[in-house]
Amino acid sequence: MKKKIIAVSAILIAACGLIAGCSLSPEGPKQEDKCAHLDEMAHARYSKIELRITTQLGKDTLESAFTFTYGDAVTIAYTVEEVLEIDPADPAAELKTVKRGTATISGGSVTVEGDDAGITAQSAELPFTFREAYFENAEYGGNFFSADVKEPSSFLKGASSCTNMRAELNFGTSFTSLKVTYEGALGENVCAAYTFTA
């Protein structure tokens, strides 16, 4: 039986090589990453990307919205909510404040009009890397992908302290929407919702 299995395996391996065009390496045939095409789309050029980030902690929620417009330069229009601390002797009329502004990235430099929201030259790039190995419980469809992210920091740079991260993606020949959720180190629940315009 063992010989038979080995023989069958050899046949399958050879067939795979023929079908996929893989070259046989000393370690064995190379298999294509299932997420390779997603990663390609993640690094494609879009005309516009809209991003809404919702951060919820306890009973309270803050929202930030970013609109990326790609042309000769990249413009990022944004609104970022913040809460104000309360003075018990003289509490303010409102608890929230909103920062608004537009950042223009060109030639590696950032020009800001309005309130500063900390935009950098890297802000224009999508921070995601799609690799099959970064996910588990993945569902691959012809135009959708959803999975639990088992390596958050590999998938989203800097997200090492995030837990229960999940990604849900819709696409055609390019991304149409992407939603990433996670729980943060402070106990917050974050949801980042992208809308792509090719």
Added chain:
Amino acid sequence: MNIGRKSLSLILAAALMLGVVSIGGSTASVVTADAADYYSGITATKGTQLLGQLHDLIVGTHSNYTSYDECKTYASKTDPSLDGKGILEFYTHETMTTGFGSSAGILNREHVWPQSLGNWKTSNAGSDLHHIRPTETRLNGDRGNKKYGEVTNGTPQYSRTTSGANSELGGYANSSTFMPLDNVKGDVARIVMYVYTHYNTASNVGGTKESRGSGALTFTRVISASSENAAKQLLIEWNESDPVDSIERTRNEAVYAIQGNRNPFIDHPEYASMIWGDGSYVPPDPPVTVAPTSLSLTPSAVTMSVGETANLSVTASPANASKAVKWSVSPTNVVTIVEGKLTAYAEGQATVTATSTLDSTVKATAQVTVKKSEGGGTANSFTITIDSFDLTEGYGFKTWSAGGVKGTAFIFGGSGEYSSTGMQFNKSKTSYYLASTTATNGPIKSVTVKANAASQTDREWKLLTSSSAYGEVTGKPTNGNDHGTQFVTTNGTKWEVSGSDTFFALTYEFAETKGASYLDSITVEYAASQGGDPTPPPPPEHQHVFEYEDYTDETHLVGCETCTDYLEEEPHVYSSDTDTTCDLCGHERHVHDYKWVDKDDTSHVWKCEGCGEVSKTEEHIYTDDTDTTCNKCDHVRTVHTHSYQWEDNDETTHVWKCEGCGEISRTQAHEYTDDADTTCNVCGHERTLPTEHEHAFEYTDDDNENTHRTTCKEGDYDAREPHVYSGDTDTTCNLCGYVRTVHAHSYQWVDEGEQHALKCEGCGDVKSTSPHEYSDAADTTCDSCGHVREVNSAVFHEAVQKITGEGSLSDRLASIKEAAEAYATLTDEEKALASVKKDHAKFEEAVEALNAELRKLNEAAKSANGLFVSAN
């Protein structure tokens, strides 16, 4: 010779004393000739040894174990009704035509030995045809699993009709025991003994073969008796008091044909006594067997020569009918007939008659022609026909005998009746000759051969004669004087022979193109021996002339009028069940003519109109409670029809009572329309209502603070009632004069902490309670009771509740503002109040905690933004 008509009884007695005659055959058992072989291996004569042999026999021959369903299928074979129209019900012997089922009036399968008292369900013993009997369903249920036994004053047990009414009496029972009718007790006993013998553990009954489904059995499990011996005695009594009848015999044969085994206690009822009793029981002889409806004799016509013999055989119809016949011949000087054997005595013709011994009207005849023999001056002859041959072992090499001469031949008798094909000389190498092995009494003068049919006339035969015997050879004889060949004819082809040869041989000159030669007869004539008269034939045997003498109620003696050598006791012969006169001896018997006869108010009897014998008694049977005439004996009873009416019974009730017999069906209370109604609406009873009475009250002050005693002078009222005052200040009761103390309340508002109360200073009576009242939020003193509250502590407390509660951020902010504003309005003194300081401190702590949460939220949002937008 005629010895005169002596009393056959005296002759019988003398014969018995001399031991020369046995009566009625050799045994009193009831087995048929075939069944006799069944018991050929039973050698024991008593006790367990006999029981063990019977066990092994009936177990070993039980080749087909029927299923429970097959008990229904085979019922028409095993239990045909006496009138042939349906199935025989076991206990009542009535005819059932309704088939098997579970409703009243329908047959069920009765385990004579109930399942619950045995080791079976519905297989093995539970489906043995010797055991299972068709029984009406309700009677089966009533018997249930009661043991069998004698019952005194038991309850009659009836089968039912399909409507559930009583049908026929099947026995008597009490709570634990069932007693069948007298004519079924023996049946039950013999079935129980069969089951015990067959299905008991082999070692328990002295057997060696274990039966299917066997287990330990004792009679006391199914017989109501004080001991096993007592149970055996009861079975022996029932076995002997109700002998085996035709129902059981017929059944035994039918079951034997299906299962392969027999009930030995039906075939040999004496076995019960031999095994469990003293062995003295001799069962009565069986009744006569089936009389034939017709007889025939084979051959029906015989041609013989003087001195020759021939045999006649009897065939009876139906197949199971008796073939016993009495032979007679007329005239008696031509041939004699003894037990079917003819001996030709003198030339002439005679008629032989065979008369059935069971029905003298059933006869058969055969015609016999005797030819004279020739020899010397008088020729002798004999004729060889197919009957001359000893054909008991089929066809082939045979010996023949005719006219005192014997010989051999190789013939075929054909596949059917020999007489129809005649002597068939076939083409096998040795089968075409016939020769004599003993000499004729004189020289052979001629031999005549007749062919069987015209188609045979091309067959050639050769005659040889010799002075010496041809011997018992199987080859074609060739020695002797050759008298040439001739073609045989149906009229007979004759060889004339001269000389002194006394032996002859005929040989068929077989040719390949011809088939067998069928001969009808060969006749040999020979001269009488020289110098003497022909040897005279033996004198005819004595032919009995039977005479019959009435002997017992069951039998007559048969003797011969002309000799004393024949004396037999035989059963009376009747033409039918209603025939009262024996056809042979004229014995008159009484045939019961039973009818139901009214006995008394409760019962009728099944009574013979002729002799008055009462066979059974049962209760009158009516269709329903209103039926006045018994359905069987027309006894008329009086049926009382109740006529009920309501009748006043007493002050409180009336009754539903029969006007005729006074029987009370029920009792009810009187019914009135209302309290004022004095007449019962049902029976008219008149009641007396209590009269209206105006009380004359008296009031007694017994120094009770709250009540006085109120009574009526008439004595029909006595109660306690509260004092009555004109007002709150009135101190004297208006009725009894009791004097009370009246207290004037003085109510004041009293601080009671969280609220104040309007309370009487004197007695403490609380009139009402309410919350403290303040002019405004800053007012610290209650307007009513002077309660001093702490300032604004509640607002901080409430704010803390809001900050730490489930409200929205804006709600929390609003409460914080309210608390801040309230604090701002306090004076320094108020702010210094411990409660204010305490609550305000809690308030500030809550706000700080909230701020910490808000900072976390900002940090989380910033972190998220930084991840997705790489914002700093």
